[in-house]
Amino acid sequence: MPYIKKFKIPLLWVRRHTSDREFMLLSSVLVGLTAGLAAVVLKTLVHYIHLLLAYGNRLLDQPYWLVVFPLIGILLTVFLVRVMFNGKIGRGTANILFNISQKSSMVERHKMYSHVLTSGITAGFGGSAGLESPIVVTGSAIGSNFGRDYHLNYRDRTLLLASGAAAGIAAVFNAPIAGVLFAIEVLLIDISISAFIPLIISAVVGALCSKLILNEEILFYQEQQEIFEAGHIPFYVLLGLLAGMISVYYSRMAMRVEELFEGYQDKVYRRAIIGGILLGLLIMLFPPLFGEGYGSIRLLESNQAELLLKDSWLGFFGTNEWLILGFVGALALVKVFATTITIASGGNGGNFAPSMFVGASTGFFFARLINMLHISNLPINSFSMVGMAGILSGVMHAPLTAVFLIAEITGGYTLMIPLMIVAASSFALVKYFEPYSLDTKKLAQKGQLLTHNKDRTILRILQIRHLIERDFQEVAPEATLGELVQVIAHSRRNLFPVVNANQQLEGVILLENVREIMFKADKYDSVKVKELMQRPPAVVQHDDSMADVMKKFDESGAWNLPVLEGDEYLGFVSKSSIFTKYRKLLIKTTNV
Incomplete structure (x- = not known):
């Protein structure tokens, strides 16, 4: 587009006339601004679609619209993905982690806008999913493509990718600290002090965008009303453990529904x-499942849960306290089904906002139950807030993000101690049962997950197909010793694969094992290669993980191992090539 080129030319001039550090600081401002504006567009789009459908004409007074609207939203999303993006859109934070580890932090260009469009339609029409994951993908794509356009290296490109994600989270919640912590906890495997500056700048710029443009009706903000009391600490510990158990339930049920x-x-x-109808039926039973659910969270935190029953068929039974408590408890359990159905059936969204919804419901249920049993008099507002941190910490495996996000969006810094208690308790319990977060579990199963262990991460980035050496001279099993000597004479290798006519590996010949017989000319015609070959100590499949390959090297003591695709011989992989590539990647990824 001409206007993009006009914008790019002066920045290229700036790139040439500034230091790398100065250009990174400028880049973080521009990435933060763009990602912040994208978040503003997304939140505004969803707000007005939802306002029009749900409240403008009170269409939700007619129960059948609760089925129709989510179905329309999911169908529209699927149609757009197939027509505009060839059926592939790459949903979720896990997709960005895959881009970092397997695609050198290169994110497809269409993700700078595709997730805003599709998630806006999904959530706007009542899909029970959050917008935070799509805005993380959008911000990451903005940062990645900015780095690619201006020829930044992998380290700087990854940092801008994380800066875009930080700006997106900061803008959605007007929470810059949470945005920075999210980028560090979830996306960056290793970070130096100098890398904090671009992250902070992008997050602040993104938060300012939403602060200046959006109002509190669109932004989620709930003011804290109660003060922390030390005597409630045992109850916060219990809430943390309960949040941990529900987080495990959330993660496992989500995986089962996806299957x-x-x-x-x-x-x-x-x-x-199918998914749209199932979701609609769930929403008919539990209307608060419609959309992101922040309105319901506000009602829970203000202790007005009876209003949640207003559009539900359960409202016909009155507003009995036990009925309200059971309804809120049920919401905490069925939200995972509504969210997973929304995403698995083709809608676009994430588990960030649903985790907060479940957390607020859990905190409310716990505090209200204790109060109704006259065990203590717990503040509903505070327990609903810290409950959000507990579920966020457990489901997303990001306790620091959870603590500071809830503190920022509620202004509840006086609740820092209970927030830490609940988030830490939940995370510790979940980590025991679920080593990986909901978003990263599948990546971990495939061996493609970034970790904070630098060695393990680099081994996961390395791929066998990029390391296969094909300059080994092949010999046929029926070849004579004389033919083998001719091959040896024209090769600089001391290892020779024995491959049959079907390109199947039958064995290997080591130069040191034939050194004595190769000088006996009288045996050149009588001795066959198949009599001299030996089985390789181990074989590597082309799709083996590098961790498995290194284990085979250690167990076999070999320096070169043959690589197969099924039974077909492809070449060899050597320790030296792995170590060389490892050193290059170590330099490339150091001090992000």
Whole structure:
């Protein structure tokens, strides 16, 4: 586009006439501004679609619209993804982690806008998913493509990617500290002090965008009303453990629901219709499941849970306290189904806002139950707030992000101690049962997950197919010793694969093992290669993880191992090539 080129030319001039550090600081401002504006557009889009459908004409007074609207939203999303993005959009934070580890932090350009469009439609029409994950993908794509356009290296490109994500989170919640911590806890595997500056700048710029443009009706903000009392600490510990158990339940049920929809991967419209109808039926039973759910969270924190029953069929039974308590408890359990159905059936969204919804419901349920049993008099507002931190910490495996996010969006810094208690307790319990977060579990199973262990991370980035050496001279098993000597004479290798006519590896010949017989000319015609070969100490499959490959090297004591694809011989992989590539990646990824 001409206007993009006009914008790019002066920045290229700046790039040439400034230091790398100065250009990174400028880049962090521009990335933060762009990601912040993208978040503003997304929140505004969802707000006004939801306002029009749900409240403008009170269409939700007619129960069948609760089924129709989410179904329409999911079908529209699936249609747009297939028509505009070839059926592939790459949902979730896990997709960005995959880009970092496997694609050198290169994120597809269409993700700078595709997730804003599709998630806006999904959530706007009542899809029970959050917008935070799509804005993380959007911000990451903005940062990544900025780095690519201006020819930044992997380290700086990754930092701008994380800066875009930080700005997106900061803008969605007007919470810059949480944005920075999210980038550090979830996206960056290793970070130096100097890298904090671009993250902070981007997060602040993103937060300012939402602060200046959006109002509190669109932004989620809930003012703290109660003061922390030390006598409530035992109850906060119990809430943290309860939040941990529900987080485990959330993660495992989400995986099971996803598995149910995997059989419809090639039948996208059928999957969308089934998912949309199921979601609509859930929303008919539990209207607070409609959309992101921040309005319901406000009601819970202000101890007005009876209003949640207003559009529910359960409202016909009155506002009995036990009925309200049971309804809120049920919301905490069924939200995971609504969210996972929304995403698995083709909608676009994430688990960030749903985790907060479940957390607020859990905190409210716990405090209200204790009060109704006359065990103590707990502040509903405070326990609803810290409950959000507990579930966020458990589901997302990001306790610091959870603590400071809730503190920022509620202005509840006096609750820092209970926030830490609940987040830490929940995280510790979840970590015992679920080593990986909901978003990263599948990546971990495939061996593609970034970790804070630098060695392990680099081994996961390395891929066998990029390290195969194919300059080994092949010999046939029926070849004679004389033919083998001719091959040896024209090779600089001391290892020779024995490969048959079907390109299958039958064995290997080591130069040191034939050194004596190769000088006996009288045996050149009588001795066959198959009599001299030996089995390789181990073989590597082309899709083996590098951790498995290194284990085979250690166990076999070999320096070179053959690589196969099934039974077909491809080449060899050597320790020296792995170590060389490892050193290059170590330099490349150091001090992000």
